[in-house]
Structures are given as C-alpha cells and as structure tokens.
Amino acid sequence: xxxxxxDFSRLVRSEWVKLRSxxxxxxxxxxxxxxxxxxxxxGAAGSHSGYCAGSSPSTTRCYTGHPPVPTGPDGEAVADxxxxxxxxxxxxxxxxxxxxxxxxxxxxxxxxxxxxxxxPPTRPLLAPxxxxxxxxxxxxxxxxxxxxxxxxxxxxxxxxxxxxxxxxGLPGSVSRRTPRWLRITRRGEVVTGYDSTDGVAWxxxxxxxxxxxxxxxxxxxxxxxxxxxxLRQSGTTTLATxxxxxxxTTGTVSGAWRSTAVGSNxxxxxxSSGRARQTAQSAEGASFTxxxxxxxxxxxxxxxxxxxxxxxxxxxxxxxxxVLIVLAAGFVTSEYRRGLIRTTLAASxxxxxxxxxxxxxxxxxxxVVSLAAALIALPLANHVLTANGNYVMPIGxxxxxxxxxxxxxxxxxxxxxxxxxxxxxxxSAAAVSLGVVxxxxxxxxxxxxxxxAGAWLFRLxxxxxxxxxxxxxxxxxxxxxxxxxxxxxxxxxxxxxAVLCLWSALALGxxxxxxxxxDG
Amino acid sequence: xxGALAAEWRKLRTLAGPGWLLIGLxxxxxxxxxxxxxxxxxxxxxxxxxxxxxxxxxxLGQAVAAVLGVTVVSGEYGSGMMRLSLAxxxxxxxxxxxxAATVAGITLVAGALGVAGSWLAGRLLLAxxxxxAGHGAALLPFTEGTALRAELGSILYLTLVAxxxxxxxxxxxxxxASVGVVLGLLFVVPVVASLVHDVTWHRLLQQVAPMxxxxxxxxxxxxxxxxxxxxxxxxxxxxxxGGALLLGGLRxxxxxx
Numbered sequence: 001x002x003x004x005x006x007d008f009s010r011l012v013r014s015e016w017v018k019l020r021s022x023x024x025x026x027x028x029x030x031x032x033x034x035x036x037x038x039x040x041x042x043g044a045a046g047s048h049s050g051y052c053a054g055s056s057p058s059t060t061r062c063y064t065g066h067p068p069v070p071t072g073p074d075g076e077a078v079a080d081x082x083x084x085x086x087x088x089x090x091x092x093x094x095x096x097x098x099x100x101x102x103x104x105x106x107x108x109x110x111x112x113x114x115x116x117x118x119x120p121p122t123r124p125l126l127a128p129x130x131x132x133x134x135x136x137x138x139x140x141x142x143x144x145x146x147x148x149x150x151x152x153x154x155x156x157x158x159x160x161x162x163x164x165x166x167x168x169g170l171p172g173s174v175s176r177r178t179p180r181w182l183r184i185t186r187r188g189e190v191v192t193g194y195d196s197t198d199g200v201a202w203x204x205x206x207x208x209x210x211x212x213x214x215x216x217x218x219x220x221x222x223x224x225x226x227x228x229x230x231l232r233q234s235g236t237t238t239l240a241t242x243x244x245x246x247x248x249t250t251g252t253v254s255g256a257w258r259s260t261a262v263g264s265n266x267x268x269x270x271x272s273s274g275r276a277r278q279t280a281q282s283a284e285g286a287s288f289t290x291x292x293x294x295x296x297x298x299x300x301x302x303x304x305x306x307x308x309x310x311x312x313x314x315x316x317x318x319x320x321x322x323v324l325i326v327l328a329a330g331f332v333t334s335e336y337r338r339g340l341i342r343t344t345l346a347a348s349x350x351x352x353x354x355x356x357x358x359x360x361x362x363x364x365x366x367x368v369v370s371l372a373a374a375l376i377a378l379p380l381a382n383h384v385l386t387a388n389g390n391y392v393m394p395i396g397x398x399x400x401x402x403x404x405x406x407x408x409x410x411x412x413x414x415x416x417x418x419x420x421x422x423x424x425x426x427x428s429a430a431a432v433s434l435g436v437v438x439x440x441x442x443x444x445x446x447x448x449x450x451x452x453a454g455a456w457l458f459r460l461x462x463x464x465x466x467x468x469x470x471x472x473x474x475x476x477x478x479x480x481x482x483x484x485x486x487x488x489x490x491x492x493x494x495x496x497x498a499v500l501c502l503w504s505a506l507a508l509g510x511x512x513x514x515x516x517x518x519d520g
Numbered sequence: 521x522x523g524a525l526a527a528e529w530r531k532l533r534t535l536a537g538p539g540w541l542l543i544g545l546x547x548x549x550x551x552x553x554x555x556x557x558x559x560x561x562x563x564x565x566x567x568x569x570x571x572x573x574x575x576x577x578x579x580l581g582q583a584v585a586a587v588l589g590v591t592v593v594s595g596e597y598g599s600g601m602m603r604l605s606l607a608x609x610x611x612x613x614x615x616x617x618x619x620a621a622t623v624a625g626i627t628l629v630a631g632a633l634g635v636a637g638s639w640l641a642g643r644l645l646l647a648x649x650x651x652x653a654g655h656g657a658a659l660l661p662f663t664e665g666t667a668l669r670a671e672l673g674s675i676l677y678l679t680l681v682a683x684x685x686x687x688x689x690x691x692x693x694x695x696x697a698s699v700g701v702v703l704g705l706l707f708v709v710p711v712v713a714s715l716v717h718d719v720t721w722h723r724l725l726q727q728v729a730p731m732x733x734x735x736x737x738x739x740x741x742x743x744x745x746x747x748x749x750x751x752x753x754x755x756x757x758x759x760x761x762g763g764a765l766l767l768g769g770l771r772x773x774x775x776x777x
Contacts (some may be wrong), residue, residue, distance in 0.1 A: 024697075039712060046721040233567075318708050322741065326700035331697065337598055428696035429594075433587045433703060440578060440707040448576055453559035 011348055011357035019331065019361055021488035028327045029365060031374040032444045039316030040377035042385035047308070047386040049391070057156070064308065065389035069265040069299065070143030072163040073212075077301060077393050079226070080142040080163075081263035081294025082483055083274030085134070086220030089186060093221045093251020095134050096183045096285075098186075098199060099151050102242040104130050104172045106228050106236045107271055115273035122271075125228060125238060128154035129297075129479050130291065132229045132242030136191055139216045142263035147208060148222070148296070149182040149193040152243070157182065159193040159205035164298050166477040169195040169205040179245075186251075189213045199246065212458035220257070221247065221276075223292035227269060227305075238269035241291040248285040259285070263294065267306060270294045290351070300472055300480045301393040302487055309487045310400065311469040314374050314407045321411050322436060324366045328415040329431035331362055332422035334345065351515045353425055359416045359508060366415040371408035378404065395471050406468030406497060413465070414439060417504030423511030438462045438503070446484045454483060455490040462503045464489070467496025521603040524609045524618035533620055542630040545678070549581030550637025557642045562650025562657055570651045570659045572738040574642025578674050581634050582731070584680045585627055586702040589685025590622055593768075594695040597773050600775040608677065612772045616690060620765060623686050624679050632677035635671050666740040673737030673754050680754070681706065683761040684730065690768025705760070706731045723747055730760040 019025055049063045072078040089095075105122035112120040133150030143171035147161035149169065157180050158170035175181050181196035192207040261273035275290030281287075301307035335341040349356050378400075382392050395403075414435065419432040442463035446454040458464050467489035474482040482488035489496055532538045555578040562568065596602040609615040642659050651657045660667035671739040684705070689698040708734045713725035726732040726739065736746045736753030743749070 031771065043712070084584065136772075184731050235606070316712055318711055319704065322700050322704045322708055326696045330696040346605070429587050429591050429699050432696050432699040436700070436703040436707060437583050440703075440711060441583075443711060444579055444707065448565065448573065449556060449560055454694075455559070456678075 005438075007348075007350075008353060009355065009413065011353055012360050013351050014347075015357045019365060020338050025327055025331070030324050030367050032317075032369045033376070036317045036373035037376050037380065039319060040313055040381040041384060042387070043316065044313070044390075047388060047390055048384060050390040066378055066391040067265050068142070069267060069307065069391055070263065071100065071394065072143055072298070073145050074164070075394055075396070076164065077299040077307065078143060078163040078473070079263075079266070079268040079295040079299050079305075080130075081232040081266055081268045081270055082146070082222045082224035082296055083276060083290055083292030084140065084216040084220055084222050084260045084262050085220070085257055085276045085288055085290055086140075086260065087249060087253050087257055088255045089136065089217045089219040089249075089253050090215035091250070091252035092185075092187050093219065093249060093253050094183060094185045095136070095247065095249050095253075096180050096181065097134050097221055097244045098177045098179050098200075098246040098501045099132060099174050099242055100176050100245055102126065102130065102151055102240065103238045104225050104238050105236040105271075106229070106231065108236070110232055110234060112237055113270060114239075119272075122239070125230065126240070127225055127228045127238045127479065128152065128349040128448050129295070129477060130225040130238065130240040131158075131296065132221075132240055132292075133157075134184050134220070135222045135296075136186060136210075136217060136219045137208065137336040138213050140218060140260050140262050142266050145210045145212055146296070147149040147184065147191040147193065147210060147357045148408070149184055149190075149195060149205065150222075151180050151182070153240075155477075157195045157205070160296070160477070161191070161206075161208050161210070163200070163296070165208070167206045169193070169203075170197065170237045173273055182244075184219065186213070186217070186219070192391070205368075219249065219253065220286055221290050222296075223274060223290040224294045224296055225271075225292065226295035226297075226479060229479060233481060235269070237269050237293060237386050239271040239274070239291060239293045240290065244288045244290065245280075246285040247288060260336060268294050268299075269305075270366070297478050298475050298487075299393070300475065300478055300486075301481070302472075304478075306391065308385055308390050309471045310378065310382065310393060310395055311403055311471040311487050313378045314403065314469060316377060317370060317373055317407060317411065318440070320373055321414060321439065324362075324369075324411060325417045325418045325435040326428075326432055328362045328366070328418040329428040331343075331358060331436070332419055333426060333431065336426045352512045355419070355508070355512050355515055360418050363412045363416045367408045370411040371404065374404045374407050393472060399471060402493060403446035403469050403471060407495065408494065410465045410500065413463070413500050413504045417507040418499075420504065420507030420509070420511035424444070424507065424514050442483065450483065458484055458489050458496070459491055459499070462500045464491055465500030466495040467491045468493045521614060523616065523755045524614055525621060527608060528622040530620045532592070532626065535595075537591060538588060538626070540684050541584055541591070542626055545581050545584040545588065545627070545630040546633040546637065548584055549631070549678075550641060551577065553577030553638030554645065557645035557649070560646075560649060562652075563730040564745060567607060567742060568651075568657065569739055570632075570642065570646055570657050571667050571740040573651075574646060574659055575635065575674050575738050577634065577638050578678060578735070578738070580632045581631070582679055582706060583703060584629070585678045586685040586706065587699060589623055590629065590689040590698045591681035591686075592619060593686055593689040594693060594698050597693045597777070598695060606777055613769055615753075616765065616769050616772055618734060620684025621684055623682050627679045628680040630673060631675040634678070635674050639671060660740060667692055669750060670738045670740055673750060675732045677737060677754060677757055678757035679755045680734065680761040681730075684757075684764045687761060687764025687766070687768040691764070691771045693771075705729070727754065730757045732774035733757060759773060
C-alpha cells in the first residue's frame with residue numbers, strides 16, 4: 001500500500017469515527033430506514049382496490065380486488081382486448097385481407113363504456129394507434145402469443161407481435177382509394193407478415209418464431225382502439241370500425257367464421273366490446289365490417305390504466321433523503337461552527353483529501369442505509385398492496401435490482417453533493433435548502449409545466465436522477481401521458497443518474513476549490 | 521415590547537444574511553414566476569388556472585421565507601447571541617413575539633414585491649402562450665376579487681411559512697435540522713401524499729399538509745375541486761405556523777438557552 005493511500009484511508013477512518021460518535025447522526029441514520037419502511041407500509045396499507053363491472057345497471061356487480069390484467073409471454077403486464085372474427089388454423093396456412101376503410105369515434109365524457117341501456121355520446125376521432133388488420137394468435141386467452149399485420153390510425157401498416165415488438169410497413173392512411181392488403185402466413189412456428197397496395201406485389205415486413213404455437217392457433221380479422229388523451233388528460237375510450245374485403249384463407253384452416261370479444265373482462269377501459277358483420281361472400285373472398293375497442297400491446301400502467309408501479313414504493317425514501325441532506329450538511333458545517341475545521345486541516349494539510357474523505361464516508365453511509373431501507377420497503381409495500389387487492393405491475397429482476405441500487409445511489413450522490421455545498425457555503429441553511437429545493441422543486445413544478453417544458457426540468461436539474469427509478473419503459477407504440485407525474489422520465493435511467501452525478505461533482509469541485517483558496 | 525421590537529429590528533437591519541434573503545425572496549419568487557409564465561402553454565381541457573400559474577414562483581419563494589425564519593433564531597443559538605438577547609429581554613414570550621412580528625413585517629414587504637413582480641411577468645408573458653380571453657383563460661386583472669384574494673393570500677402564505685420556520689427553529693435550535701424539518705413539511709409531504717391512492721386518505725393528506733392546503737388560496741378556477749376552500753386552506757397553514765410558534769415558545773420558556 002502506498003503512503004498516499006495509507007494516508008487517505010486513515011483520513012476516511014477518522015471521518016467515520018466522527019460520524020459514528022455523534023449521537024444525533026447515529027439516530028439520523030437509523031431514522032432513514034425506520035421512516036422509509038413505516039411510510040411505505042402506511043402508503044400501501046391505505047390503498048384498497050375494488051371495481052364494478054356489468055352490462056347494465058341491474059346486472060352490475062362490484063368486486064374487491066382489481067379486474068384481470070393479462071400477462072404477456074415475457075411476463076410483462078399487457079392490454080389484450082379486441083374484437084376477433086376468426087377460424088381455426090391447426091397447421092400451416094395463410095390469411096389475406098384488403099382493408100378499405102378505418103374510422104373511429106371517442107366518448108366525449110371520459111373513460112365510459114357503452115351499455116345495453118344506451119351509448120354515451122361520442123364524436124369522430126381516429127386515435128393514432130387504432131388498429132385493424134389480420135392476426136394469428138395461440139388461442140383467444142388474453143395474453144396469448146400472437147403476430148399481426150395491422151393498419152393504424154396514423155402510423156401506417158405495422159407488423160406487431162408478442163405485445164412489445166413493433167415494425168413499420170407501408171406508410172399512409174387507409175381509404176377506399178388507398179386500400180392496404182395485409183397477409184400472414186404460418187409455417188410451423190414461423191409466422192411472416194406481408195403488405196401490399198394492390199394484392200399483387202407483396203412485400204415482407206417481418207417474420208418471427210412464436211414458440212407455443214400449436215393446433216390451438218386461430219387466424220382472422222380484428223379491430224381495437226385504445227384510450228385517447230387528446231380531449232382529456234385522464235383519457236377517453238374510443239371505438240374503431242374497419243371494413244375488410246377479399247378476405248381469403250388457405251392451407252389447413254378449418255371451421256366456420258366465429259366472433260369473439262377477446263379480453264372483454266380485462267382491466268383495459270373500452271367503449272364497447274365491439275361487433276362484426278359479414279357483408280358479402282363471393283368467389284374473390286368474403287367482406288366484413290368489424291368494430292372494436294381496447295388495445296393489444298404493453299401496459300404502461302398507473303394513472304388512467306390503474307395498477308401500481310413499483311417505483312412508487314421507494315418514494316417514501318424522500319423523507320430519508322431529507323434526513324441525510326441535513327446530516328451531510330451538518331457533517332461539514334458543524335466543523336466550521338465549532339472551529340474543529342482548523343484542527344482537521346492542521347492534522348491533514350492536504351485539504352482536497354479531507355473533503356474527499358468526508359464525501360466517501362457520507363456517500364457510503366447514505367448508500368448502505370438507503371439500500372437497507374429500499375430492500376425492506378419495496379417487498380413489504382408490494383406484499384401489503386397485493387393483499388389489499390391492488391395490482392402491482394410486474395417487472396423483471398434486472399429492473400428491480402436497478403431500482404433498488406439506483407435509488408440508493410441517488411441518495412448517496414445527493415448527500416455527497418450536499419457535502420460540497422456545505423463546504424462551499426460553510427452555512428448549513430444554504431446547503432440544506434439548496435439541496436432540497438434542487439431535488440424536489442422540479443417534481444412540484446413538473447406538474448405545473450406539463451409537456452415539453454416540464455420534460456426539460458428532468459433533463460437538466462438534479463431531479464433527472466429520478467429516471468433511475470423508472471419501472472416501466474415508455475413504449476413508442478402506445479399513446480400515453482408519459483410524464484414524470486406518471487413515473488416516466490425523458491432520459492434513460494442511467495443517463496439521468498449521470499446528470500445528477502455531474503451536479504454533485506460540480507458542487508464537490510466548487511467546495512474543494514473554495515477550501516483550497518480560503519483560510520479554512 | 522417597543523424596546524424588544526426595536527432591538528429585533530436593529531439586529532435584522534445590521535446583519536447581512538436577512539437582507540440578502542429578503543432580496544432573494546422577492547427576486548426568486550418573481551423570477552420563477554416569469555420562467556413558468558414563459559414556458560407554460562395553454563392546453564385545451566388542461567384545467568390550467570392562469571392566476572395560480574402566474575404565482576408559481578411562490579413554490580420557490582417559500583423556501584427562502586422558511587430559511588429566513590429559521591436563521592433569524594437558529595443563528596442566535598449558533599453564536600450564543602441568544603443568551604444576550606434573553607438577558608436584555610428576560611420575558612421570553614415577549615422576545616419571541618418581537619422576533620415573530622419583525623420577521624412577519626419584513627416578509628410581508630418582500631413577499632408583496634415578489635407577488636407584484638409575478639403578476640407583472642404573467643401579464644407580459646401568459647397571453648403570448650395562449651392564455652387569452654378567446655380561450656377563456658385570460659389572466660384576471662390585479663384588483664379583481666378572486667385574483668386579489670390569490671395575491672394577498674400568497675403574500676400571507678409566505679409570511680406564515682417564515683413564521684413556521686421561526687417557530688420550529690426556536691423549538692429545534694439547530695439550523696440544519698430546522699431547515700430540513702420545515703422544507704420536509706412543505707415539499708416532501710405532498711410528494712409522499714401522491715403515493716397514497718386511496719381517495720379519502722389522499723385528500724386528507726392534502727388538507728393537512730401546509731403547502732398543499734395553504735396554496736389553495738391561489739386558486740381562481742374550479743374551486744369545487746380543491747381539497748379545502750381557499751381561506752380555509754390558508755387557515756391550515758396559519759395553524760401550522762401558530763402551532764410551531766407555540767412549540768418554540770414552550771421550549772424557550774421551559775429550557776435554558
């Protein structure tokens with residue numbers, strides 16, 4: 001071990017002894033864990049879930065718990081609600097259809113559903129991600145593997161499969177003069193999607209293997225239309241109607257055309273479960289009009305879609321952050337107040353090193369207590385929420401580890417920044433207030449400044465670091481208010497964390513500079 | 521009492537800290553309001569309240585007001601000045617009252633400047649971002665009844681926050697801890713409340729948290745959707761300030777400085 005390193009580790013040890021031996025600071029570190037766990041538990045225990053469902057006022061029943069949320073092939077929460085006109089496809093085969101019109105309406109009064117008693121008022125609106133096309137699914141169970149070639153409201157023809165995968169085909173919208181020909185072929189477990197403008201020249205959009213595709217597979221036409229956020233922030237239900245001509249199947253297709261409202265009992269808010277009508281049958285193929293409401297795709301959760309995102313469970317750690325900010329500021333400024341800084345600097349004349357040792361001790365202590373708090377709070381809150389009938393959005397182990405470690409890192413880096421501020425200002429009031437305001441004010445302002453201006457707050461300020469807690473990715477193929485209020489941040493998780501690190505490095509650097517230049 | 525007031529006024533006037541904080545209070549309040557007014561855009565059906573938007577800077581100004589209230593007391597504990605102050609004014613409640621009155625007076629003035637600047641910025645900037653009479657979302661005139669309530673209420677709110685800081689600092693005495701507790705009450709409680717989905721509990725938390733309740737006084741549209749009526753909300757903030765002063769007074773009365 002070199003002399004420099006030995007000297008530094010001695011400094012770190014002496015700073016650790018200082019932190020450990022003040023009773024208030026010891027209590028503070030324990031308080032971080034206790035308050036976080038208690039608040040997470042209280043928040044979860046105060047959340048109960050129930051819902052009502054039924055087709056008319058007299059048959060409506062209310063349940064505790066949450067309506068079913070399907071799970072996709074990769075374990076993620078998905079929306080799987082559409083109207084399906086289908087035949088069985090036990091082996092190899094093809095479906096072809098020409099879509100000649102796609103139109104839509106939206107409920108005016110928010111998230112409402114049509115009932116046999118009457119239809120809520122609507123106005124014309126074709127949602128950008130309204131979908132209608134041909135689909136092949138491994139059965140009509142919500143959450144089943146599938147592949148689809150679909151026309152959309154504003155994103156052209158798409159090749160989509162297994163909820164999260166999306167690829168662009170022909171651009172442009174659908175009309176009688178610009179119809180779109182759609183085709184899916186199945187060869188064993190391999191499914192391929194095609195599109196065409198004339199039904200003669202076909203072009204492959206994409207291909208995939210759907211493991212688990214058995215003789216239970218169905219193939220057919222579908223229509224669905226997701227929540228729109230144009231009229232209201234809380235969303236309005238929409239209904240799509242599509243006209244298909246030249247519908248033809250080849251290969252091992254069997255049975256008559258059947259209609260199924262797939263996933264009509266699931267959580268996704270729909271205007272109605274939809275319907276289908278066969279309008280013609282000729283040698284060139286059948287014609288159908290299909291209308292449907294819902295979505296086939298990943299579920300961003302939260303807000304209008306219900307469900308608890310796991311990042312909410314670590315929000316109570318903000319109280320712990322506050323305690324650590326106070327502690328970090330006091331760790332530096334109390335030396336100035338009591339004149340201990342002169343002794344400290346006399347004992348170690350290399351001033352930058354003293355600051356570095358303080359930063360290391362505060363950073364490590366903050367990381368350890370925050371990680372402990374998050375490790376207890378997250379599973380506890382998830383357990384209590386689930387027991388109360390709430391739905392907790394499933395996330396992968398990697399994401400969960402990122403939320404836990406990232407949150408602890410966020411707190412540690414924040415505390416280190418406050419050590420810098422405390423050295424710079426030598427006043428705890430300035431260090432504490434600046435630390436809290438920089439971290440929390442962007443979140444409060446973000447709810448005032450909706451949209452682009454609010455997003456910049458989470459790119460440029462230390463609050464960008466919250467991105468590391470984002471549990472669900474923002475999906476380009478799902479319209480949703482992806483803002484901080486709903487737990488979505490403009491930067492990638494670790495990029496946001498890096499912004500916070502830069503701020504803390506800046507504060508620490510300025511503190512070190514001030515310490516070198518002035519007399520203590 | 522006059523003597524005590526004069527003494528407190530002299531202390532505040534001759535220290536550099538409070539002067540800078542008062543300037544900061546006015547400038548940051550007006551400045552953040554101007555930034556928000558410049559950055560926000562009118563959204564159809566977004567439920568935006570132009571008057572409350574023009575007063576957004578109070579979100580930041582309150583932090584300065586809180587620090588001002590805290591440091592006026594905690595600074596004296598830190599330097600040992602408190603023992604001298606108590607030697608000069610042995611009646612402890614009187615000393616606290618004199619401090620509270622002085623801090624309230626200067627915060628009212630700085631808050632009024634900040635709020636006036638905020639309104640001016642809103643007047644100049646909001647119309648350009650779609651907040652026009654045509655959209656039914658024009659900024660109300662300064663002296664219109666509900667607007668006047670929002671403006672005066674904001675000034676009073678800033679004053680109450682300064683008093684909350686003063687009371688808590690008298691009770692806690694340590695600067696860092698006092699600032700942490702005040703800012704925690706103001707900023708962190710609303711964020712934690714957003715975690716609670718249960719409608720009743722969520723509303724209750726919004727009704728008792730000093731910031732969410734107190735800033736109800738800024739609302740001029742959709743008053744029915746507020747957690748509390750505007751003046752009742754400010755009353756909650758006043759109760760917090762009063763409670764903190766009471767707590768501080770008791771600590772001052774019962775324990776040695």
